[in-house]
Amino acid sequence: MVSITLLFAATLTPALCCHWLNHDYHHLNSESITQLERMGGGAISMSKSLLPFPYILYERMERAEVSTQLVFIRDNMELILGLYRHDNLSSASWDPVSTEHFLVSIGRQRDEISSCVSVDLRADCRLRRYYNKLRRRTLSLTGGSVASWEFIRTETKHHLDQMQMLVNDMLTAASGRRPTDAPQLQIDSVSTSAPC
Numbered sequence: 001m002v003s004i005t006l007l008f009a010a011t012l013t014p015a016l017c018c019h020w021l022n023h024d025y026h027h028l029n030s031e032s033i034t035q036l037e038r039m040g041g042g043a044i045s046m047s048k049s050l051l052p053f054p055y056i057l058y059e060r061m062e063r064a065e066v067s068t069q070l071v072f073i074r075d076n077m078e079l080i081l082g083l084y085r086h087d088n089l090s091s092a093s094w095d096p097v098s099t100e101h102f103l104v105s106i107g108r109q110r111d112e113i114s115s116c117v118s119v120d121l122r123a124d125c126r127l128r129r130y131y132n133k134l135r136r137r138t139l140s141l142t143g144g145s146v147a148s149w150e151f152i153r154t155e156t157k158h159h160l161d162q163m164q165m166l167v168n169d170m171l172t173a174a175s176g177r178r179p180t181d182a183p184q185l186q187i188d189s190v191s192t193s194a195p196c
């Protein structure tokens, strides 16, 4: 049993490029979710849906190449951060310390993943379009109302959960491959995503 675990560990690290993804991602993503809950004073309730959740983007990512998956997660983190870079963030009346910790932890997730993917690669336009629409229907429409901030918080939680599942799938897929297959998993500069 021990040797199997060691074998997996040995094949996972080069395959996924990010040692971090293997060892620290889960912890940091959980920290982001904890802070996200804490800043609103507890668990996140489902707020009224202002936009359908883009499950289709995550379904597509399940079958994507590792490099594409990593770029998707990196850009997703950056786009989440973009939502919160808003003049009227204070009108959400969230706990400022938890909010700050949350934003720092999301920034760290983005930075850590950035260190193992090419800066030239960008996520599919559809992800960007979704976030633009989300912003238009909430913050742009209301100037940053409490309800729109709560919806953003609910959506953020959903994205963090979905990314956690995606990473779990990536790790499972990598551990299921034989070591001789590993070179095919190396991150390379090939990308199928269209430029935005």
Ligand SMILES: *[C@@H]1O[C@H](CO)[C@@H](O)[C@H](O)[C@H]1NC(C)=O
Pocket (backbone or CB within 6 Å): 086, 087, 088, 139, 140, 142, 143, 144
């Ligand atoms: C912030 O709120 C004020 C007052 O509601 C509004 O006039 C302003 O446009 C909002 N700013 C942004 C960036 O939405």
